[in-house]
Amino acid sequence: MTQSNPLDQKRGLFQRLFGSDSAAAEPVAPVTEPLSWWQRLKGGLQRSSQALGQGISDLLTKKRLDAQTLQDFEDVLIRADLGITVSERIIAALKREKFDRDVEAADIEHVLVNEIKNVLDPVAKPLAIDTTKKPFVILMAGVNGAGKTTTIGKLTAKFKAEGHKILLVAGDTFRAAAIEQLQVWGARNDVEVMSRPQGADAAGLAFDAMTRARTDNFDLVMIDTAGRLQNRTELMQELEKIVRVIKKCDAEAPHASLLVLDATVGQNALSQVELFRKSAGISGLIMTKLDGTARGGILVALAQAQQIPIHFIGVGEGIDDLEPFTADDFARALTQRV
Amino acid sequence: MFESLSDKLSGILNGLTRRGALSEADVTAALREVRLALIEADVSLDVVKTFIEQVRSRAVGAEVVRSVSPGQMVVKIVHDALVETLGAEQVGINLEATPPVAILMVGLQGSGKTTTTAKLARRLTERDRRKVLMASLDTRRPAAMEQLATLGKQLSIETLPIVTGQSPVQITRRALDAARLGGFDVVLLDTAGRTTVDEALMAEVAEVKTLAKPHEVLLVADALTGQDAVNTARAFEERVGITGIVLTRVDGDGRGGAALSMRSVTGKPIKLVGMGEKMDALDDFHPSRIANRILGMGDIVSLVEKASQNIDAEKAKALAEKMRKGKFDLDDLRDQLAQIEKIGGVGGLLGMLPGVAKMKDQIASANLDQTVVKRQKAIIDSMTRMERRNPDILKASRKKRIAAGSGTKVEDINRLLKMHRQTADMMKAMGQAKRGPMAGMAQMFGLGGGMPSAEEIAKLQAQASAGGAGLPDFPGAQGLGQQGQAGKPPIGLPTGLPGMGGKGFGLPGLGGFNPFGGKKK
Ligand SMILES: Nc1nc2c(ncn2[C@@H]2O[C@H](COP(=O)(O)OP(=O)(O)OP(=O)(O)O)[C@@H](O)[C@H]2O)c(=O)[nH]1
Ligand SMILES: [Mg+2]
Numbered sequence: 001m002t003q004s005n006p007l008d009q010k011r012g013l014f015q016r017l018f019g020s021d022s023a024a025a026e027p028v029a030p031v032t033e034p035l036s037w038w039q040r041l042k043g044g045l046q047r048s049s050q051a052l053g054q055g056i057s058d059l060l061t062k063k064r065l066d067a068q069t070l071q072d073f074e075d076v077l078i079r080a081d082l083g084i085t086v087s088e089r090i091i092a093a094l095k096r097e098k099f100d101r102d103v104e105a106a107d108i109e110h111v112l113v114n115e116i117k118n119v120l121d122p123v124a125k126p127l128a129i130d131t132t133k134k135p136f137v138i139l140m141a142g143v144n145g146a147g148k149t150t151t152i153g154k155l156t157a158k159f160k161a162e163g164h165k166i167l168l169v170a171g172d173t174f175r176a177a178a179i180e181q182l183q184v185w186g187a188r189n190d191v192e193v194m195s196r197p198q199g200a201d202a203a204g205l206a207f208d209a210m211t212r213a214r215t216d217n218f219d220l221v222m223i224d225t226a227g228r229l230q231n232r233t234e235l236m237q238e239l240e241k242i243v244r245v246i247k248k249c250d251a252e253a254p255h256a257s258l259l260v261l262d263a264t265v266g267q268n269a270l271s272q273v274e275l276f277r278k279s280a281g282i283s284g285l286i287m288t289k290l291d292g293t294a295r296g297g298i299l300v301a302l303a304q305a306q307q308i309p310i311h312f313i314g315v316g317e318g319i320d321d322l323e324p325f326t327a328d329d330f331a332r333a334l335t336q337r338v
Numbered sequence: 339m340f341e342s343l344s345d346k347l348s349g350i351l352n353g354l355t356r357r358g359a360l361s362e363a364d365v366t367a368a369l370r371e372v373r374l375a376l377i378e379a380d381v382s383l384d385v386v387k388t389f390i391e392q393v394r395s396r397a398v399g400a401e402v403v404r405s406v407s408p409g410q411m412v413v414k415i416v417h418d419a420l421v422e423t424l425g426a427e428q429v430g431i432n433l434e435a436t437p438p439v440a441i442l443m444v445g446l447q448g449s450g451k452t453t454t455t456a457k458l459a460r461r462l463t464e465r466d467r468r469k470v471l472m473a474s475l476d477t478r479r480p481a482a483m484e485q486l487a488t489l490g491k492q493l494s495i496e497t498l499p500i501v502t503g504q505s506p507v508q509i510t511r512r513a514l515d516a517a518r519l520g521g522f523d524v525v526l527l528d529t530a531g532r533t534t535v536d537e538a539l540m541a542e543v544a545e546v547k548t549l550a551k552p553h554e555v556l557l558v559a560d561a562l563t564g565q566d567a568v569n570t571a572r573a574f575e576e577r578v579g580i581t582g583i584v585l586t587r588v589d590g591d592g593r594g595g596a597a598l599s600m601r602s603v604t605g606k607p608i609k610l611v612g613m614g615e616k617m618d619a620l621d622d623f624h625p626s627r628i629a630n631r632i633l634g635m636g637d638i639v640s641l642v643e644k645a646s647q648n649i650d651a652e653k654a655k656a657l658a659e660k661m662r663k664g665k666f667d668l669d670d671l672r673d674q675l676a677q678i679e680k681i682g683g684v685g686g687l688l689g690m691l692p693g694v695a696k697m698k699d700q701i702a703s704a705n706l707d708q709t710v711v712k713r714q715k716a717i718i719d720s721m722t723r724m725e726r727r728n729p730d731i732l733k734a735s736r737k738k739r740i741a742a743g744s745g746t747k748v749e750d751i752n753r754l755l756k757m758h759r760q761t762a763d764m765m766k767a768m769g770q771a772k773r774g775p776m777a778g779m780a781q782m783f784g785l786g787g788g789m790p791s792a793e794e795i796a797k798l799q800a801q802a803s804a805g806g807a808g809l810p811d812f813p814g815a816q817g818l819g820q821q822g823q824a825g826k827p828p829i830g831l832p833t834g835l836p837g838m839g840g841k842g843f844g845l846p847g848l849g850g851f852n853p854f855g856g857k858k859k
Contacts, residue, residue: 075383081564084377143562144587144615145448153480174615176492177485184480198488231591262448266380266564268592289447292533293573294566317447317478 037290037315038329065098065108073112080297080334081266086304090115113331119300120327125309127256127284129164135213135221136164137246137253141239141280142260143272144227147288147314149178151260152222153185154314154322160189164219169209170195171202171242174226182224188319202226202238203245210249223254230275240279257282258311263289263296270298273306288314290333291321297334360408365397368412379632380595382568385602393419417629423598424625429582429607431458431554433468438517438525440550443584444543444574445558447531450586452482454558454612455528456489457620458584463495468523473498473513475506475546476530486528493617496520506530510546527552534573544578555580556609559600561588567596568603575604586612589619594631657765664766668726671758672718675711713746714754720744729755 070091077087093115098108129136138155140148149172156166168186170193172178179195186193194212196205206223213221225242228235246253259282261269276282287296290313299310310325360368369390376386393416402411433439441458443451455472462468472490474497476482483500490497498513510527517525527550532539547555557571557580574580583600588611597608608628613619660666718726720743725732732740737751 078377078383079565081380081566084374143590145450145560147448175485176488177481180481180484181479229587229590232589262560262562264446264560264563264566264570266562266592266595267378268380268562268564268590271591289533291535292446292566293535293569294564298564 036329037313037323038333040291040315041333065095065101065103070095070099073108076335077297080295082297082334083267083301086119086301090119090300109335112335113328116300116331116334117327119303120310120330123303123307123310124325124327124330125284125311126324127258127311129159129162129220130255131219133252133255135167135210135218136255137210137213137250138220138222139225139243139246139254139257139280140223140260141225141257141276141282142227143229143262144175146227146260146262147286148172148227148260149181149185149224150317151258151286151288151312151314151322152182152224153188154319155222155312156185156189156191157319158322159220160191165217166191166220166222167209167213167216167218168193169205169221169223171205171223172226173198173200173202173205178224178226203241206242207245207249210246210253214249230272230279236275236279239276243280254281256284259285261285261287261296261298263287263292263294265296265298267298267301269302270305273302273308277306277308282308284309284311286310286312286314287325291315295334296330299330300334359399359401360397360411362398364408365394365412368397368409369394372412372416375633376595376598379593380562380564380567380599381632382565382595382599382603384568385599388602389419389423389598392423413633417626417633420598420629420632421625424601424628425607425623426625428622428624429609430622431462431609432581433462433466433524433553435553437523438471438514439523439554440514440517440525440527440552441554441556442527442529442543442547442550442552443556443558444529444578444580445531446533446560446570447479449531449558449560450584450612451531451558452476452485452489452528453615454556454584454586454610454620455486455526456493456495457612457617458556458610459490459495459524459526460493460617461620462524463493469521470524470526471496471498471513471517471520471522472526472528473509473516474500474528475509476528477504477506477509478530482530489617496522506542506546507549510549514550534570534577540573540577547578554582556582556584557600557604557606558584558586559596561585561594561596561611562590562592563596565599567599571600572603575606580604580606582607582609584608584610584612585623588621588628589613592631594628597628598632660765664762666758666762666765668718668721668729668758671761672715672726675715675718713744713750716744717741717746717751717754729758 073094074087074091077090078084082090090112094108094111097111140152142148152168156168160166166189168182168191170179170182172182173196176198179198183193183195194205194209196208202225209221209223212218223242223246225239226235228239230236243254243257257280259273259276259280261272265272273282273285285299285302285308287299287310290296296313302308303310312322313325313330315321315323372393373386373390376389377383381389396419397412397415400411400415402408431441443455443458445451452474459470459472462470472486472495474483474486476486487497487500489495498509498516501509501512504512506529513525513527516522527546529543529546530539532543534540555578557574559567559570563570571580571583583597583604583606585594585597585608588594600606601608608623608625611621611623613621657666657670660670717740720740721732725736725740732751732755734748737748740746740751741748
């Protein structure tokens with residue numbers, strides 16, 4: 001940690017806990033690059049923890065890893081939505097390694113972050129567009145308001161920059177002005193949006209889009225869908241139907257079915273992944289709204305239970321506010337107390 | 339799930355003797371499981387901690403009645419505390435102000451503000467016959483304004499015409515003017531979603547609030563929210579100031595712990611819940627439904643109800659036994675008074691009647707002057723055990739002592755004793771009558787003709803849980819039952835629940851339901 005980078009003055013939980021000046025080596029980004037989510041987060045945490053006076057460094061200055069300290073760590077994880085089972089498991093691992101030993105703050109941080117990172121590493125996978133599939137079809141699904149449409153807008157910007165010819169499909173034919181919302185994103189990215197009037201059959205639209213993409217040589221088709229709660233069977237059947245129709249055109253499609261999760265979501269995400277997986281064969285996750293106070297720790301529980309790839313995180317409403325999911329940054333962010 | 343919580347609890351508390359009070363150690367062990375259940379239900383950790391301490395103080399020393407297991411007893415205590423924290427009474431949208439009454443909708447991105455705005459507009463239009471104007475201040479999300487306009491068209495509710503390029507504050511000003519000039523009763527202001535760490539946007543919504551002086555500021559929040567619920571609720575409360583909460587996506591399969599978190603940190607009532615995407619899917623908030631969910635969905639409702647019936651039945655049986663023997667002492671009277679105090683008038687036997695149990699909440703929220711009840715309890719508490727068992731020994735000197743001890747007058751004590759005598763006579767008559775009006779009374783309580791037996795109590799319970807049929811001769815009871823079931827305010831609910839004491843016959847525990855009110859039929 002160098003004092004020259006103002007963002008790094010923010011001390012992690014462990015430094016705060018132990019008030020130590022230990023030097024946890026953190027990568028310092030070149031000044032010219034735009035700030036990453038993790039850097040912005042650290043900056044933000046510094047402000048908020050100062051403002052709210054929530055630093056807990058004064059509470060614990062001891063350097064022995066005792067039961068109380070372990071409990072405090074567990075609390076931090078629970079507050080980040082990891083859930084009780086996963087939090088306990090991680091703390092148990094920490095305890096095995098370091099309990100009742102004199103430890104450096106950085107040491108414990110290292111162990112803890114590593115435990116989480118080990119869980120997340122196997123699922124941190126970029127979304128690869130296989131150009132041999134033409135068109136490559138991406139289906140977006142999720143509960144209402146998760147951030148599906150916005151994420152499509154952001155993904156479009158990214159994939160367009162990579163040179164793909166993209167067709168957007170306004171498959172949310174239910175919610176008022178959902179079509180217009182996607183059209184705005186289409187215009188922002190200067191890509192075509194296929195739509196039918198509100199109330200039309202989404203599966204029919206998907207079918208048309210598949211045909212259209214073939215004839216007009218699109219590389220990538222991204223299909224928006226209406227938000228739906230996973231326990232609403234009739235709506236999930238509708239989603240199944242969309243998938244079925246897509247498969248009729250191309251048995252391998254959709255090549256990616258992405259479930260969009262809101263970072264504020266709690267334990268219900270487990271049910272979302274399970275049921276959306278059943279209906280839409282979810283192949284990967286995107287978590288949005290990590291620019292707020294929510295930490296999205298449920299991803300750790302998901303990674304452990306479902307081994308489902310996590311591709312991106314959404315960190316704002318702007319077109320560029322999308323970053324690849326990286327286990328290391330995410331693990332560090334989780335151990336910060338908001 | 340509840341089963342597992344209940345199973346775990348019964349496992350832990352198995353060693354506990356069936357009768358007796360919950361010890362500190364029992365409670366601690368049980369509450370460890372409750373803590374886990376609450377965290378799994380997404381109740382924020384800090385709220386869990388305070389809540390657990392609150393429950394602990396209630397549970398330690400609580401008496402476990404024979405027919406429920408200690409585990410069920412704890413669940414019941416937890417459940418009741420949940421309901422209480424969530425807010426036992428229904429608080430609606432307040433429109434008591436000079437029109438146009440402004441209502442400001444705030445919340446995180448994607449929480450359901452726009453849909454809720456439209457649903458609320460519909461409700462205020464159709465149910466409350468108000469003329470409503472909706473305005474979208476969401477200049478950020480693409481097509482957000484169109485979304486509200488479309489919904490307005492669908493519902494035939496007016497929306498403020500969209501003028502591009504205006505700031506939220508400018509739109510607010512325009513909306514207020516339009517509402518005033520157009521003679522609207524209510525103006526609903528839908529705002530853009532915002533994260534609470536976005537200083538500029540939080541300042542903006544605060545500015546809108548200053549300008550609009552809304553009568554209600556509703557935080558629209560997703561019922562699926564996890565631990566972040568406290569941060570969000572606290573931030574909106576501190577930076578903007580809210581008057582209530584609307585929970586959305588309650589039709590999902592989430593456990594809904596966010597409700598408890600947000601209610602606890604803001605102290606603001608949950609006013610409405612969103613139950614679906616359709617425009618009529620906006621309901622009143624029922625705390626016990628959310629409490630049931632938090633503890634685990636499904637069977638908890640019936641289990642807790644059964645448990646509480648068992649608890650009541652246990653007491654009823656004991657009371658019936660005393661009635662039969664003609665023994666109803668001041669301790670029993672005190673029990674009944676405590677019941678009245680606890681649930682506001684309808685307790686004990688009457689509380690078990692089908693339909694009546696369902697109305698307890700409504701009765702509790704009726705304005706009940708409980709000072710009389712409190713005073714009477716205080717009098718009994720100032721007596722010695724011997725005096726409570728044998729009221730006959732209470733002569734002038736003892737009465738003076740008790741009056742001094744309870745801060746009352748000797749007349750108050752005489753009044754209490756008279757009431758006790760009347761009640762005891764009544765009880766005795768009911769307990770022993772084989773026919774005649776008293777037998778009818780006894781039957782009304784499901785006790786058969788003066789011979790209450792375990793089977794009869796069991797039958798009564800079955801009737802109570804079947805929720806209806808077969809209640810003889812209780813004026814209004816069936817009507818009340820139906821009303822209660824329909825979820826509407828009961829007709830003929832006594833308006834002034836009793837202050838006991840005074841004139842007429844007030845059977846303790848029976849509140850203002852005059853058992854002799856046969857003429858009403
Ligand atoms: N702060 C923040 N807001 C986001 C992010 N992603 C999406 N949003 C916002 O969340 C809200 C909901 O996003 P949408 O893209 O409309 O969500 P959706 O899943 O398509 O919603 P429905 O179509 O209504 O089911 C919008 O206000 C978005 O601007 C993010 O990463 N950060
Ligand atoms: Mg959408």
